[in-house]
Amino acid sequence: MGGWKSPSDLHARREEPVPQTSAPKPGHTDPAIIRNFCIIAHIDHGKSTLADRMLQLTGVVGEREAKAQYLDRMDIERERGITIKSQAVRMPWTVTEEAAAEHDIEAGPGTYVLNMIDTPGHVDFTYEVSRSLEACEAAILLVDAAQGIEAQTLANLYLAMGADLHIIPVLNKIDLPSANVEKYALELANLVGCEPEDVLLTSAKTGVGVETLLNEIVKQVPAPVGDADAPARALIFDSVYDTYRGVVTYVRVVDGSLKHRDRIKMMSTGAVHEMLEVGVISPEPMKATELGVGETGYLITGVKDVRQSRVGDTVTSQHHGASKPLGGYAHPNPMVYAGLYPIDGDQYPELRDALEKLQLNDASLTYEPETSGALGFGFRCGFLGLLHMEITRERLEREFDLDLISTAPNVVYDVVMEDGTQLTVTNPSEYPDGKIAEVREPIVNATILAPSDYIGTIMELCQSKRGTMLGMDYLSEDRVEMRYTLPMGEIAFDFFDQLKSKTKGYASLNYERSGEQAADLVKVDILLQGEPVDAFSAIIHRDAAYSYGVMMAGKLKELIPRQQFEVPIQAAIGARVIARENIRAIRKDVLAKCYGGDITRKRKLLEKQKEGKKRMKMVGRVEVPQEAFVAALSTTAPAEKTGKK
Template sequence: MSDPRALRPGQTDPAVIRNFCIIAHIDHGKSTLADRMLQLTGVVDARAARAQYLDRMDIERERGITIKSQAVRMPWTVTEDAAVLHGIESGPGTYVLNMIDTPGHVDFTYEVSRSLEACEAAILLVDAAQGIEAQTLANLYLAMGADLDIIPVLNKIDLPSANPEKYAAELAGLVGCDPADVLRVSAKTGEGVEAVLNEIVRRTPPPVGVDDAPARALIFDSVYDTYRGVITYVRVVDGRLNHRDRIKMMSTGATHELLEIGVISPEQVKVGEIGVGEVGYLITGVKDVRQSRVGDTITTQSNGATEPLGAYKHPNPMVFAGLYPIDGDQYTDLREALDKLQLNDAALAYEPETSGALGFGFRCGFLGLLHMEITRDRLEREFGLELISTAPNVVYNVTMEDGTEHEVTNPSEFPEGKIDEVREPVVRATILSPSDFIGTIMELCQTKRGTLLGMDYLSEDRVEMRYTLPMGEIVFDFFDQLKSRTKGYASLDYERSGDQAADLVKVDILLQGEPVDAFSAIVHRDTAYSYGVMMAGKLKDLIPRQQFEVPIQAAIGARVIARENIRAIRKDVLAKCYGGDITRKRKLLEKQKEGKKRMKMVGRVEVPQEAFVAALSTTQPTEKSGKK
């Protein structure tokens, strides 16, 4: 084999290419392991190195989580001794490793599934102190579904609380290998990382493709750059793509000229062409990311392919919330910000909506609560907006007695009249926990209307519980409660699994008889009373006293289920009356009473923006709920 400098993109023999990704539960050390690999392969020198090198966004670095997957090309030289020691049949030499670092959180599973399509193998990384978590299983099943070779690795063996023998046996039982085959590393110190790189070369099959066939490349990600337009990340399956080729998107038929083609190592490096099995980026100058859809197949305009590669399923939003600017003048800025953010985040969906209380805003669809939180954070941070978000809710299907059907993404859309059936989305949830907390978890899931599907012991003291749960119950405080009741040990993963009929009602909050749509919610009939009491009590504390008495009511239809009163500010009209006839005092009080009555008829309750922010922020998950 040749020197690494001769391994130029487009001229690399596919036999020396290894495409792999790293999958794991959040905070098990994916990004740290990627850092060590970048240093060992020499693509990042000690001066440029920094922790979480591939996490480019400020928000990723602050929270310590990966949100966008990143691809990087690394050369790795296998010595003769290493080839013999690890049993590498292709022998010593320099190999090209294309690594994709993926997110670990359930809300970014769509990023993981896209990355898997560009790989032949996956490193399954598990924390040696915590063991297998719910998202570990979810990502493992995704990788197995994509028919990838699984390389099991235990990380953080340097921790005092690490128990590598126990978790190696657990991991081996899951993957179906011998515990001795599970690699043990410390990404922090670098111990064992060389062995992982050699094992990648041995275990990962080289990419298969036809070099002289019409070009076919799969788009697995696209991002937007303000100055250069859309940057498209591709994995070439057949043929080759050259600089200045005219390419065609097979799903839309749109054609573009390749203005720049290159690889990421780990910064963008321009090249003349990329061939079979290679991962790279393309720039065509296109400003609309929707013309570069993830899962589409790229081919050349002349002598192009006729059969596209398998596509991804586009992610459907699971959680909806309204986003409104605190200052109404920022509505146009919010629309432009959402347009730009969607170019970076294909899973974000939004449409305009109006609220009588909050003004003009957008109803946005997200893949989960952390996705919602990250989106709002990015809008405020990157575009300088101040936003109010309404409480998150899911999509309900309502069938009326006359047979008409309504899709409800917002409580204000809930139809009036006689309802025959309301159907709500349900999820299949997997909870992994120490066996000490089985009773606590069962109690929590029962209060959230969950149904136990099954339970398996992964080891003597760890259990996997599977539940069907209404998604509307998960989007409020389920994860917070699960963590607090299990002292932070339980982990949760969930996926959509159809819908079910449920006894759901719309609870309206009325101020002086007028409904305030921002505070309305769709809840189960059994919890409607507690929601009404909670919101009425909260608003009583948040809304300032008026010149007249203000009743706060929670109602289902025409029936009031909870009430609080905000007492009027009363001017002391008797201050000047001392001594004298009681009838004069009574006359002044009666006059004040009449004035209050007239004021109540024409007065409007002013709800300050701070009250909206405080009332709505406490009904949605707090920041910590995004972290697992």
């Protein structure tokens, strides 16, 4: 959500945006003039640019303050050009008499309040999108006029339809030379179930059609429905930790109103707080006296404990409060697990506090403490995907000034032993040694959209990743939708990279969890001097175990410095070694000073050296520098490669 200003920023001189009109004040707003909507689309189809143009047209951002991707507040978002966190903004919009007549707006001319939520487009942040939809009555479905419908377009559309939202189809980037407006307008109309002429045409970059879109939002989006006289009920759809103010909670009011200095109760935890501040985001925080029916805004209670403001909880009044909470959110199950360890062991308490604060801002992140013989104390973290994992690690390093190592990502396996015992394995070190009857791995239903020229290439790739085809449909003459069942463990590695490179970047991928299947999986251990190093272990399909073993042994041979004795690096499945490399010993020339003289003198020195090395080999452990762990794990972990999707 919107970043709060530090005291130095608050006193900095800046030009206040000149609003287009005096917008109705928060808390005194008739729900009939409120329009709550979000923008959903595939990644890079222009959501954030369209949001920028709306902010400028409605006057909430002045010319001096305007910048590209205004709502992408995090440095990572701006660097990568992706939206990670949803952003809610309140904007005033005046409908003139001419516009009301032209667009046939029943409510007539006047100033309306538009509450817009800009959502992420990447599959790993679908949970952010699903939460945003709960705070809206309608969704703008944005499609690139040069690329057409992509996999995530369909996924977000089904989410919006599932939430029973009104859909406004919009074709963006119509100013591009490669734009094919007629073709994709027809595609979009067939998908939404409207006529091609009902699809709105815009160019967020140049501003063409955005004014029309704002008028259509006023016309098409239903006003929020709620009982202003009922006990207050508001749904928490996000929260963020601020160093100066404590927990800042973002809510959508459904019934009643929340007033400044009211005492409120969190219905799931029963915690009671006094509201020190209420307000709206427009696009910076603006104080208000109260929040009424249909409004989205923020609450500050001065609470420092992040666990007391849970996303999906219902806020009500302490006295004469509501008895029934609002429907919350289905909590997402992590798809990928990885260990996060501080390079400096003293930073463990800081990492724990940082994860707690980040979890408030990212409700889909899970973590629990774990210990590694090689890496020390750390946390086993659950993520929704590889990009989610990489972004989380990067946010921890930037926002909390930590240096971290992440282990290779893996998925959750269910292991059934021959005696009937069932185990859930989230970490290769938990993999049992006894007789195993069956190993079950998570599978996903994947949807791939691509030009029909690449059907053979995609089928070949999916088959190599143990995929099963479910079906195939042509969206148009040259675009095809392919549906596959794939093991999550195969997608968690380099699947996306390979898909993009084999289709020259034209294919798009979306996936969702769909159950489990039995598979022939084995645990590959990496042994140094006969001792397993838990950080390098992996659970892999038997067919890929040999290539993983050879790759890791070769990599460690390059990374680990030579010791005083020879070090064997072995990859093993149980007691069977499947790959081996040797790190040769450092050879000290003990005969350097022994010039001339009898040969027995030289032999005596060599035998003495040999005895010393043998003794060292018995008691000595291999020294693996921290840099070797970082290099080996970052190169085996695909997050480094698949981050920028």
